[in-house]
Amino acid sequence: MGxxxxxxxxxxxxxxxFTAVDEVSLKVAPGQFFGFLGPNGAxxxxxxxxxxxxxxxxxxxxxxxxxxxxxxxxxxxxxIGVVPEGMALFGRLTGAEYLNFVGRMYGLDRLTAAQRxxxxxxxxxLAEAGRKLVTDYSHGMQKKLALAAAVIHGPRVLFLxxxxxxxxxxxxxxxxxxxxxxxxxxxxxxxxxxxxxxxxRLCSHVAIIYKGRLVAQGSLEELRAGVEAEAAAGGxxxxxxxxxxxxxxxxxxxxxxxxxx
Amino acid sequence: xAGVERAALSTRVQLQAIAQVRRQLLVxxxxxxxxxxxxxxxxxxxLVFTGLGFGGAVGFAVxxxxxxxxxxxxxxxxxxxxxxxxxxxxxxxxSTFSEQVDxxxxxxxxxxxxxxxxxxxxxxAVDVATLVGALCCLGLAIGLLxxxxxxxxxxxxxxxxxxxFNLLLSQMIFAWLERWLARRKTRELLTVxxxxxxxxxxxxGPAVNYMDxxxxxxxxxxxxxxxxxxxxxWLPPSLPLRALRFAGGGAWGMAMAAVAALAxxxxxxxxLLNLRLVREYRGEVWSESAxxxxxxxxxxxxxxxxxxxxxxxxxxxGAAGTxxxxxxxxxxxxxxxxxxxxxxxxxxxxxxAQGLGGGHxxxxxxxxxxxxxxxxYTLLALTNLSFNQFGNDGVGxxxxxxxxxxxxxxxxGKNLALGTLIALEIVVVxxxxxxVDRPPALALAAATVVGMAxxxxxxxxxxxMISLTFPxxxxxxxxxxxxxxxxxxxxxxxxxxxxxAIAGLAAVAGILLHRPWLGVGLELVLTxxxxxxxxxxxxxxEHLAGRQREALLAELSKA
Numbered sequence: 022m023g024x025x026x027x028x029x030x031x032x033x034x035x036x037x038x039f040t041a042v043d044e045v046s047l048k049v050a051p052g053q054f055f056g057f058l059g060p061n062g063a064x065x066x067x068x069x070x071x072x073x074x075x076x077x078x079x080x081x082x083x084x085x086x087x088x089x090x091x092x093x094x095x096x097x098x099x100x101i102g103v104v105p106e107g108m109a110l111f112g113r114l115t116g117a118e119y120l121n122f123v124g125r126m127y128g129l130d131r132l133t134a135a136q137r138x139x140x141x142x143x144x145x146x147l148a149e150a151g152r153k154l155v156t157d158y159s160h161g162m163q164k165k166l167a168l169a170a171a172v173i174h175g176p177r178v179l180f181l182x183x184x185x186x187x188x189x190x191x192x193x194x195x196x197x198x199x200x201x202x203x204x205x206x207x208x209x210x211x212x213x214x215x216x217x218x219x220x221x222r223l224c225s226h227v228a229i230i231y232k233g234r235l236v237a238q239g240s241l242e243e244l245r246a247g248v249e250a251e252a253a254a255g256g257x258x259x260x261x262x263x264x265x266x267x268x269x270x271x272x273x274x275x276x277x278x279x280x281x282x
Numbered sequence: 283x284a285g286v287e288r289a290a291l292s293t294r295v296q297l298q299a300i301a302q303v304r305r306q307l308l309v310x311x312x313x314x315x316x317x318x319x320x321x322x323x324x325x326x327x328x329l330v331f332t333g334l335g336f337g338g339a340v341g342f343a344v345x346x347x348x349x350x351x352x353x354x355x356x357x358x359x360x361x362x363x364x365x366x367x368x369x370x371x372x373x374x375x376x377s378t379f380s381e382q383v384d385x386x387x388x389x390x391x392x393x394x395x396x397x398x399x400x401x402x403x404x405x406x407a408v409d410v411a412t413l414v415g416a417l418c419c420l421g422l423a424i425g426l427l428x429x430x431x432x433x434x435x436x437x438x439x440x441x442x443x444x445x446x447f448n449l450l451l452s453q454m455i456f457a458w459l460e461r462w463l464a465r466r467k468t469r470e471l472l473t474v475x476x477x478x479x480x481x482x483x484x485x486x487g488p489a490v491n492y493m494d495x496x497x498x499x500x501x502x503x504x505x506x507x508x509x510x511x512x513x514x515x516w517l518p519p520s521l522p523l524r525a526l527r528f529a530g531g532g533a534w535g536m537a538m539a540a541v542a543a544l545a546x547x548x549x550x551x552x553x554l555l556n557l558r559l560v561r562e563y564r565g566e567v568w569s570e571s572a573x574x575x576x577x578x579x580x581x582x583x584x585x586x587x588x589x590x591x592x593x594x595x596x597x598x599x600g601a602a603g604t605x606x607x608x609x610x611x612x613x614x615x616x617x618x619x620x621x622x623x624x625x626x627x628x629x630x631x632x633x634x635a636q637g638l639g640g641g642h643x644x645x646x647x648x649x650x651x652x653x654x655x656x657x658x659y660t661l662l663a664l665t666n667l668s669f670n671q672f673g674n675d676g677v678g679x680x681x682x683x684x685x686x687x688x689x690x691x692x693x694x695g696k697n698l699a700l701g702t703l704i705a706l707e708i709v710v711v712x713x714x715x716x717x718v719d720r721p722p723a724l725a726l727a728a729a730t731v732v733g734m735a736x737x738x739x740x741x742x743x744x745x746x747m748i749s750l751t752f753p754x755x756x757x758x759x760x761x762x763x764x765x766x767x768x769x770x771x772x773x774x775x776x777x778x779x780x781x782x783a784i785a786g787l788a789a790v791a792g793i794l795l796h797r798p799w800l801g802v803g804l805e806l807v808l809t810x811x812x813x814x815x816x817x818x819x820x821x822x823x824e825h826l827a828g829r830q831r832e833a834l835l836a837e838l839s840k841a
Contacts, residue, residue, distance in 0.1 A: 073684050076832060098686035105684065107677035107839050113615050114608065125604040126685040154615075 024087050026051040026178050026209035027072065032081035034067050041067040043233040044081070049211060049226070051086075051177075054204050056224035057213045058264055064233040065213045066106050066182060072211070073103045073180050085178055099128065102176030104184050108167040112156030116147050116166050119155055120173055127174035134173070141169040144199070146192065160187040168196060172203070179203065181212045185219055197223060221260035229267050237267045293397040300388070300401055316752060316833060323768040327410075335414040339421030346425030350526065358523050361422065362444070366519040369415040369448040370455065398563050399556075406453045419445040426526070436529040439541055440522035447518050447548045454551050457558035518547045601687045605695025606702065612674055613667075613703065622663040623707055626656040627714040634718050652719030654730045656711035661737055661778065664704050668745030669774040671696045673756035677839045689827040690820040697742040704738055725798035732805040733785035739812035740781035741774075746823045748773050750830045753837045784808065 027049040034042040042064040049055045059065045070076035072083060074094060083090040085097045103109070111119055117138050124134030142148040145165040150158065155166065164187050171179060179200075185193050200210055200223065214220050220227065221241070228238040237244055244263050258266075311317035342361060349357035385401050393401075423441040427434060462471075514520055521544040528537035613619045630652045671693075672679045682692045708731060715722060722730070752770040785805055792801020827834075 075680060075683050075835065077828065095686045095688060098684060101684075103684045105680050107680055107835075109678055109680035109684065111608065111612070111678035111681075112676060113612050113674070118608075118611060122604060122608045123681065123685070126601055126681065126687055128601075128686065 024051070025049060025084065026053065026086060027055075027211060028084045029072070030082045032068070032071060032083060033079050034064075034071060034076065035079045040233050042071070042078075042230075045230065045233075045235045047228055047235065047238065049209060051209050052204060052207050053209055053226050054200070054224045055209070055211045056220035056227040057211060057230065058217070058220060058227060059213075059230035060268060063230045065230055068230065069180055069182050069211070069213060070105070073101065073105065074098055075105060099174075100177045102171035102174065102179045104164075104167045104171045104181045106182045108163055109170075110155050110163055110167060113154055115152055115154060116142055116150050116158070116169075119166065120170055123170040124173045129174060137173050141173060144195070145169050146195075161189055161192060164188050165192055165196070172199075176208065178209045178211065181210065183214055184212060185214065185216065217259075217261045217264060227260070229264060231268050293394055293400075296391070296393055296397055297401065314833070320752070320768045323772060327768075331410045331413060332417075335417035338414055339417040341421070342418045343421035343425035343428075346422040347429045348425075349429075350426050350530075351429035355523060355527060358526075359520060362519040362523055365415060365418050365422075366448060368418075369411050370452055372411040372414075373409055373452055373456065395560070395563050399559050402559060402562075403449075403453055406456065407449060411452060412449060415448055416445060430526075430530065433526060433529055436525055436537060436541070440525045440544070443541065443544045443548060444518070444522045447544060447551065450548060450551045450555055451518075454555040454558070457555055457562075461558060461561075516543060518544055521547070601685075601691045602695040602698055605687075605692055606699040609696055609699030610702065613699065616674075623703075623710070625663055626659040626707065626711050627718075629659050630656050630711075630714055630718050650720055650722060650726070652715035653712055653722040653727055656715055657708055657730050657734050658782065660704060660707045660711060661734060661741075661782065664700065664707065665738060665741040665745070665778060666774055668697065668700055668741050669748045669770050670752075670754050670756070671745065671749040672834060672838055673749075673754050675838060676755060677835075679838050680835060683827075683831055683835070689824045692827075693746045693820060693823055697746070700742070701738060704734070708734060723798075725792075725802060728802045729789040729792070729798065729805060732802055732809055733782075733789060736785045736805055736809040736812050737778070737781035739809065739816045741777055743812070743816045743819045744773065744777040746819065747826060750823065750826045750834060753830075753834045755838050755840050 025048050027047060029045055029047045032042060032045040032047070033040065045064075045068060047068075057065055057068065067076060071078045072085070072090075074090070074097075086100055088097050088100075090097050111122070114122065117135075120138035120141055121131070121134045124137055125131065129137070139148075142150075145168070147162060147165060147169070150162065155163065158166065164184065168181070168184060171181070184196065188196065197219075204210060212220070212224065224241070226238075226240050227244060229236050229244075237247070239247075241260065241263075244267075245258050308321070312321055342365070345357060345361050348354065349361065385398075385405055388398060388401060419441050423437055426437045426441070430437070515524060521540045524540035525537045525544070528534070528540060633655065634652070675682075682689065712722075712727070721727075748770050752768065752773075754770065785808065788804035788808060789798075789801040791804060792798045
């Protein structure tokens with residue numbers, strides 16, 4: 022599959038008779054800020070779980086930075102950072118203890134892990150939480166801590182499942198700047214989000230999954246051009262319009278619920 | 283509403299819907315092998331407790347018939363008080379066997395308060411204590427009726443009211459305990475209080491033994507107790523007895539007063555339960571939030587970045603050591619762990635006090651066996667944790683699957699933490715045994731330590747598999763969701779018992795042959811074999827982790 026940051030071939034995941042992800046073949050080049058979109062239940066989280074080792078694929082292959090995930094899981098995991106759906110936090114540790122722990126799990130020595138933990142807590146404005154346990158953090162604070170943990174080892178590929186959900190506007194700007202700096206330094210970011218404005222602003226490339234199948238993939242301009250050509254519409258389409266046209270459920274097409282107040 | 287009329291809210295329909303959804307949940311849980319095994323284990327434990335309940339019912343019937351028929355009021359009082367203690371204490375101690383259904387989320391539906399209370403009490407009543415208690419009450423009533431059929435009215439009213447009182451009281455205790463357990467700080471305080479009570483109760487035996495041998499102190503205590511017993515006449519477990527006794531003697535007024543007092547107690551308990559239910563019904567949700575913590579800057583790099591001495595210990599420098607360190611932080615933040623660590627020493631004190639109570643060493647006195655007794659208790663108290671190693675981690679367990687660490691390392695780290703705690707506890711127990719009792723004979727100490735190593739390795743090896751196959755999220759804020767349950771607890775019991783029996787047989791063989799060191803040698807061989815088996819099983823455990831990760835993470839991610 023060559024030297025792609027992320028490449029999947031025929032990636033499939035079935036749950037009994039239900040196929041959640043169906044023959045998905047993705048390609049993400051190094052240095053791309055890649056948005057992975059889809060309606061609820063389309064297969065986004067299942068895909069990201071497979072790409073990060075939280076779920077085994079039923080069939081198909083995955084390569085991260087040219088390494089086969091199933092053949093070299095530990096080597097692949099060393100190169101990636103993840104903010105999974107559940108955030109993977111340990112509630113009864115403090116923020117500093119948690120970051121130290123994660124850093125050392127990713128092979129950092131104690132000194133480096135502690136140093137980076139301190140810097141990350143300052144950067145994420147969590148340093149004041151002091152000896153507070155993670156379970157006592159607000160949702161937004163937990164999200165920031167999860168993001169700090171995902172980058173503590175300096176990953177080359179970062180997977181983020183809804184990273185801005187529950188994060189306040191000020192912190193969101195800080196996080197976006199941090200992510201854009203990572204991209205500038207050559208990292209690859211694979212992000213899912215329901216907030217299309219964020220994806221439009223941050224991502225250079227996008228893929229759309231619908232009912233488990235990949236229905237579009239390319240740069241924003243490529244997608245826009247494709248949809249405009251198909252619809253022969255004038256003006257520059259927003260990502261939301263592109264998304265709705267590709268998924269085929271633009272508003273107003275569903276019957277009204279007459280009994281609803 | 284476009285001509286569509288809103289259906290009237292029917293409590294009956296809502297209750298039917300709730301019953302149906304519970305049934306559906308049960309059916310759906312049978313779709314997986316784990317769910318089916320859990321259901322089977324519940325059926326088995328249900329049958330055991332039903333048998334226990336019927337046995338109790340027969341015992342209470344015979345006891346009641348005999349006590350009332352022959353006027354042995356003290357026996358009847360003992361039956362009623364025994365039932366009371368069982369009904370109220372057993373649910374607290376039996377969270378392993380019983381599953382409490384959380385119905386607080388039903389508050390978001392347009393359920394009437396009456397229906398909510400009904401559902402709450404009905405689901406709360408589906409537990410072992412209520413089953414056994416109700417059967418015992420039924421048996422008692424039958425026995426009493428056979429003995430004195432002319433008191434039928436008093437017996438039916440008294441025993442029914444008594445059963446209702448016990449049911450409501452256990453519900454009330456649970457409701458208030460859960461209220462306090464919902465917040466971390468109050469939960470920790472409550473846990474400490476609970477343990478203090480448990481430890482205090484352990485000393486009742488030695489105290490009674492002491493009284494038995496010191497008549498003056500006993501008579502002073504007895505006269506004091508008589509004053510209290512006078513008050514106890516008006517406590518709920520004594521009231522059915524008073525009602526029957528007065529009714530039997532024709533003192534209808536006093537009998538009526540006793541029944542009325544029992545009714546008043548029930549109403550008081552109902553009011554206290556109602557207080558909780560009203561809050562729950564109005565949507566009270568207690569978060570995990572603790573009391574405000576001091577806001578100060580976190581320990582910065584230079585504070586936390588020192589290399590600790592344990593980093594230089596073999597096995598502690600790498601990922602396994604990191605996981606072990608995290609585990610120890612986690613375990614030592616639980617008051618229950620301090621209880622588990624303190625109990626072996628407390629047990630030795632109790633047994634020693636029991637023996638010394640008579641003024642000389644006899645009976646259960648330790649007589650040089652304090653160390654093995656303490657270590658055996660340590661095994662029971664600590665190794666149980668290895669059978670649900672991810673329960674405390676919750677959704678944090680995701681990290682073990684995304685981090686670049688082989689899963690066997692995760693398991694080894696968790697075992698290392700528990701092994702370290704056990705080793706430290708053995709040292710503490712040894713010192714305590716030397717002080718409380720006397721230092722054990724060298725061969726006995728060696729046999730105990732090696733036997734413990736063997737048993738620990740066996741439980742770790744089995745515990746790794748069970749933790750992955752039957753994980754259970756631990757929720758410290760809910761009664762009955764704080765530990766192992768079902769198949770896991772049964773396997774844990776079997777493995778612990780089997781390992782101790784095997785190690786014990788080896789030690790006993792040495793003693794019988796008058797060669798205690800031979801027993802140690804046999805145990806060493808067993809331990810060496812256990813190390814090989816433990817190491818070997820890490821491979822299958824790693825594969826199992828891969829297969830089970832979805833089920834494991836699904837269980838641990840439960841809200």
